Amino acid sequence: MEDEKVTKVSSAVSDVVLGCVMPYILDPKDRDAASLVCRRWYELDALTRKHVTIALCYTTSPDRLRRRFRHLESLKLKGKPRAAMFNLIPEDWGGYVTPWVTEIAESFNCLRSLHFRRMIVRDSDLELLARSRGRVLQALKLDKCSGFSTDGLLHIGRSCRICYKDKEVCREHSQIQEVYNEAGVRGFWKGVFPTLIMVSNPSMQFMLYETMLKKLKKRRGLSTKGNIGVTALEIFLLGAFAKLGATVVTYPLLVVKSRLQVKQVSTGDKRHHYKGTLDAILKMIRYEGFYGFYKGMSTKIVQSVLAAAVLFMIKEELVKGARLLLTKDAANSVKSKPR
Numbered sequence: 001m002e003d004e005k006v007t008k009v010s011s012a013v014s015d016v017v018l019g020c021v022m023p024y025i026l027d028p029k030d031r032d033a034a035s036l037v038c039r040r041w042y043e044l045d046a047l048t049r050k051h052v053t054i055a056l057c058y059t060t061s062p063d064r065l066r067r068r069f070r071h072l073e074s075l076k077l078k079g080k081p082r083a084a085m086f087n088l089i090p091e092d093w094g095g096y097v098t099p100w101v102t103e104i105a106e107s108f109n110c111l112r113s114l115h116f117r118r119m120i121v122r123d124s125d126l127e128l129l130a131r132s133r134g135r136v137l138q139a140l141k142l143d144k145c146s147g148f149s150t151d152g153l154l155h156i157g158r159s160c161r162i163c164y165k166d167k168e169v170c171r172e173h174s175q176i177q178e179v180y181n182e183a184g185v186r187g188f189w190k191g192v193f194p195t196l197i198m199v200s201n202p203s204m205q206f207m208l209y210e211t212m213l214k215k216l217k218k219r220r221g222l223s224t225k226g227n228i229g230v231t232a233l234e235i236f237l238l239g240a241f242a243k244l245g246a247t248v249v250t251y252p253l254l255v256v257k258s259r260l261q262v263k264q265v266s267t268g269d270k271r272h273h274y275k276g277t278l279d280a281i282l283k284m285i286r287y288e289g290f291y292g293f294y295k296g297m298s299t300k301i302v303q304s305v306l307a308a309a310v311l312f313m314i315k316e317e318l319v320k321g322a323r324l325l326l327t328k329d330a331a332n333s334v335k336s337k338p339r
Helices: 002-024 028-035 039-048 062-068 082-086 098-106 123-133 150-159 164-189 192-198 200-220 232-261 277-287 290-294 297-335
Strands: 051-054 074-078 113-117 139-143
Touching (some): 028 039, 028 051, 062 098, 192 200, 192 232, 200 232, 232 290
Parallel strands (some): 074 113
């Protein structure tokens, strides 16, 4: 009889703990302490805990986590130690997320949020995760992870279509907050002065093109109206040289603008920490010379010069064709008039 009373009292206490106490214990350390009171409280903690943080993925196994916490809604998993952020640990050290994703795909039906930090995530892992948990997964954070590409993110974007807009809003909000924390309101206008000057690039381009075209026609004794007598190849070359001249003049401003808009780390190299446009120009001249203003210009020239040359050539050929059609229509209308 006494044993039955003790059992009834213990079960009643457990029900009270489950209904009134456990839902209000949110701190993980308090949860750990409560789970050590007795075996029943240990079981209650396993049934009611919604979030678990694993500081190192090798301290436990996915199977053991599944057996302990079957009703998890949120999981944060850390792989490599913090020293990996400073390249003090080899890339193949470990921290693979594959076994965890495999277990999540098979179990953890209540999981809504996943956070992987400093782990190696493959595209196949993201594909499996999207296929098995894409409809219920509301948040996925890959913090300082490596090993995946846009192909893996494509699976997440397709399967989590409902939450995609919210994720974009959160991502944009975090970027805005990061810029504001770094430089305040002025940070949103970094590089605006070089950008305003770079507006003159198309003007220079057309000015050089028209000047060279007039000189070519004058040398050949052609009429300045229209481009009759100028070949498409010559138009192509004139457009290329015009864009080349405009790019050479304005490219240093593009480099300065890019340097200003890169995240400024106050504790980093002072040579690459700029306070403004003038400070960036002076430091680049001092530490890199004038060559620093033209770094990467070869790629820019190949892209922009060819595009401008083709654009001018097609534009002039279309103008010639349109003028020819209008001339023929005018001649036909004159012939058709009654005498």
